[in-house]
Amino acid sequence: MIRITDFSFRYREGAVPAVSGANLSIGRGEFVGVTGAAGSGKSTLTYALNGIVPHCYPGDFYGSVEVDGMDTCEAALTDVSRVVGSVCQDVESQFVTSVVEDEVLYGLENFAVPRGEIESRLTRALADMGIADLRERAIASLSGGQKQKVAIASVLALRPQALVLDEPTAELDPASSQNVFDLLARYARQHGTAVVVVEQKIALLARYADTLVIMEEGRIRFADAPAAVLAHDGELARIGVSCPRATALVNRLRAAGVCGGRTARTVREACDVVKEAAA
Ligand SMILES: Nc1ncnc2c1ncn2[C@@H]1O[C@H](COP(=O)(O)OP(=O)(O)OP(=O)(O)O)[C@@H](O)[C@H]1O
Numbered sequence: 500m501i502r503i504t505d506f507s508f509r510y511r512e513g514a515v516p517a518v519s520g521a522n523l524s525i526g527r528g529e530f531v532g533v534t535g536a537a538g539s540g541k542s543t544l545t546y547a548l549n550g551i552v553p554h555c556y557p558g559d560f561y562g563s564v565e566v567d568g569m570d571t572c573e574a575a576l577t578d579v580s581r582v583v584g585s586v587c588q589d590v591e592s593q594f595v596t597s598v599v600e601d602e603v604l605y606g607l608e609n610f611a612v613p614r615g616e617i618e619s620r621l622t623r624a625l626a627d628m629g630i631a632d633l634r635e636r637a638i639a640s641l642s643g644g645q646k647q648k649v650a651i652a653s654v655l656a657l658r659p660q661a662l663v664l665d666e667p668t669a670e671l672d673p674a675s676s677q678n679v680f681d682l683l684a685r686y687a688r689q690h691g692t693a694v695v696v697v698e699q700k701i702a703l704l705a706r707y708a709d710t711l712v713i714m715e716e717g718r719i720r721f722a723d724a725p726a727a728v729l730a731h732d733g734e735l736a737r738i739g740v741s742c743p744r745a746t747a748l749v750n751r752l753r754a755a756g757v758c759g760g761r762t763a764r765t766v767r768e769a770c771d772v773v774k775e776a777a778a
Pocket residue numbers: 510511512513516517518535536537538539540541542543544556
């Protein structure tokens with residue numbers, strides 16, 4: 500579905516490449532979390548997926564990035580945006596209307612979706628994000644989590660093959676963050692859409708992502724199942740990525756020979772590992 504091959508990019512004003520030698524394959528329905536220290540190249544990697552790099556930021560682009568067979572560097576940005584939906588970090592800046600249903604309709608009309616499909620797509624996208632009841636609400640009256648879901652629904656109504664989100668929970672409390680991830684993970688599974696999320700909250704990524712990508716100084720340092728990546732907590736700490744506390748605790752117990760080989764991604768998994776060790 501998504502194939503990143505030997506991708507490197509240096510911004511025109513950049514002294515060094517923002518991303519170097521990245522290789523990654525993402526399947527349909529796969530939920531991928533990308534994290535890493537500030538400036539490690541997370542956003543640049545996602546910009547290559549939605550074509551912002553190199554179409555909006557010129558620079559030296561090497562390798563290739565393909566989504567659903569489309570080369571995002573070669574194709575026109577409008578064609579890429581039909582295949583890759585994007586939700587930026589500041590959703591307020593993404594809104595172009597003031598009412599929820601108008602916001603979803605705006606994208607559908609802009610993409611010239613046939614009239615007969617518009618109502619069903621609108622209803623479905625709102626239902627998929629659990630906000631059918633907000634249809635007639637003014638966007639300004641919504642909470643941060645609700646606004647985030649409106650922004651995501653507006654993009655999902657366009658039925659992209661892949662969805663890219665930059666820190667969708669940055670402004671949200673823990674319960675709303677978890678709710679947004681729940682909805683995204685379910686959507687990816689049900690619709691076969693590849694979902695790529697840049698996120699600082701590693702505990703959320705560990706719980707929901709199929710694949711966890713760790714960036715270090717422009718390079719993909721790890722790309723594997725969360726448990727496999729989190730087993731390297733010492734290396735992660737060195738590159739500025741903190742493991743969830745439950746993971747760090749179990750890794751320490753394992754290093755001390757107290758429990759066996761399994762890595763815990765969540766508090767519940769940590770409890771299971773400790774119970775097994777005590778049994
Ligand atoms: N428009 C630009 N022009 C020049 N250099 C840039 C530009 N945008 C980003 N960079 C540089 O590219 C590198 C990677 O930046 P990028 O934003 O991709 O990293 P990031 O991991 O997403 O960072 P953050 O977590 O701070 O958003 C950084 O060194 C950054 O300074």
